Amino acid sequence: MNNKLIVTGIDGNLGRVAAEQIQKLVPAERLIFCSYNEEALKPYAEKGIETHQTDFNNADGLVDAFKNGEKLLLISMPFVGAKRQAAHKNVVDAAKEAGVKQIVYTSLVNADDPTNPSVEKKDHIYTENYIKDSGLDYIFLRNSQYAEAMITNYYTYVKGDGVLKNNQGDGLMAYISRKDCAKAAAYALASDDYHHAILNINGPEAMTITKFVEIGNEVTGNHVSYEEITDEENYQVFDAMGVPRTTDGKFKKDSEAPFSSDGMVTFGEAIRKGKMRLQTADFKKLTGDDQLTVKYMFEHQADFQIGARHSQDK
Numbered sequence: 001m002n003n004k005l006i007v008t009g010i011d012g013n014l015g016r017v018a019a020e021q022i023q024k025l026v027p028a029e030r031l032i033f034c035s036y037n038e039e040a041l042k043p044y045a046e047k048g049i050e051t052h053q054t055d056f057n058n059a060d061g062l063v064d065a066f067k068n069g070e071k072l073l074l075i076s077m078p079f080v081g082a083k084r085q086a087a088h089k090n091v092v093d094a095a096k097e098a099g100v101k102q103i104v105y106t107s108l109v110n111a112d113d114p115t116n117p118s119v120e121k122k123d124h125i126y127t128e129n130y131i132k133d134s135g136l137d138y139i140f141l142r143n144s145q146y147a148e149a150m151i152t153n154y155y156t157y158v159k160g161d162g163v164l165k166n167n168q169g170d171g172l173m174a175y176i177s178r179k180d181c182a183k184a185a186a187y188a189l190a191s192d193d194y195h196h197a198i199l200n201i202n203g204p205e206a207m208t209i210t211k212f213v214e215i216g217n218e219v220t221g222n223h224v225s226y227e228e229i230t231d232e233e234n235y236q237v238f239d240a241m242g243v244p245r246t247t248d249g250k251f252k253k254d255s256e257a258p259f260s261s262d263g264m265v266t267f268g269e270a271i272r273k274g275k276m277r278l279q280t281a282d283f284k285k286l287t288g289d290d291q292l293t294v295k296y297m298f299e300h301q302a303d304f305q306i307g308a309r310h311s312q313d314k
Contacts, residue, residue: 015035022190070101104139109143110278118275146306148305167265170210203293
């Protein structure tokens with residue numbers, strides 16, 4: 001009987017929390033966990049969870065890994081461009097062939113707006129459309145920006161000159177914890193209530209980066225200020241930090257910005273242009289819980305840092 005729930009990427013920052021959450025919602029015998037990291041799977045196998053080592057860059061073995069699954073959580077891969085699109089296509093094709101009925105996909109707020117300049121958005125709308133065209137049922141979780149990324153960024157400037165510089169300007173973003181995004185993913189996977197659905201997973205308040213910094217200052221006693229810079233100046237800031245322009249570049253170990261600057265700068269541009277300002281109650285409707293606030297995350301900042309990049313992409 002193909003009635004199991006598949007969680008992919010359980011070794012990653014979001015996938016690890018989703019794996020914890022889903023175990024609270026359904027019994028172990030209804031779960032399948034997938035990861036490229038065999039070591040990360042072992043503790044779950046010991047709990048009686050079906051596990052499979054998978055590499056989404058390679059379609060081989062994916063159908064077999066998914067064959068007992070009814071629903072699959074596809075956590076977006078951590079690289080940008082054709083490589084990510086190909087990996088997502090491999091997952092969708094294999095899921096369909098294996099008899100999976102529904103895909104839950106972690107997408108991006110406003111992914112379907114053609115005027116949204118974010119390069120990340122291109123991969124997300126490609127994947128959403130590919131899933132739709134496959135004929136599979138779906139839940140698209142369009143996540144706002146992770147607050148953890150900006151909390152880590154805030155502390156970068158605490159240790160520096162105290163002036164947080166980026167290209168967001170006065171644009172609004174409903175910052176949400178990555179932990180809440182993982183929680184939403186687990187609840188969506190476990191739910192039978194959503195079909196051909198798009199849910200916006202936003203934080204409780206849309207705010208400017210200036211207000212985000214002010215909350216950080218109030219909680220921590222630091223005195224960081226915000227300065228808007230141009231898109232090109234923002235690229236130069238990341239260049240100076242050793243951040244690669246694309247995800248094909250070389251990432252520094254323990255970088256405080258474990259993303260490509262193309263992704264971050266065009267994301268900031270999208271925020272500045274009002275493309276990311278959406279704020280909804282979808283998270284509360286899905287989970288029954290309130291989202292974590294930026295204030296709470298600063299109060300517990302050790303638990304809300306962006307963390308290391310987990311991709312071992314070849």
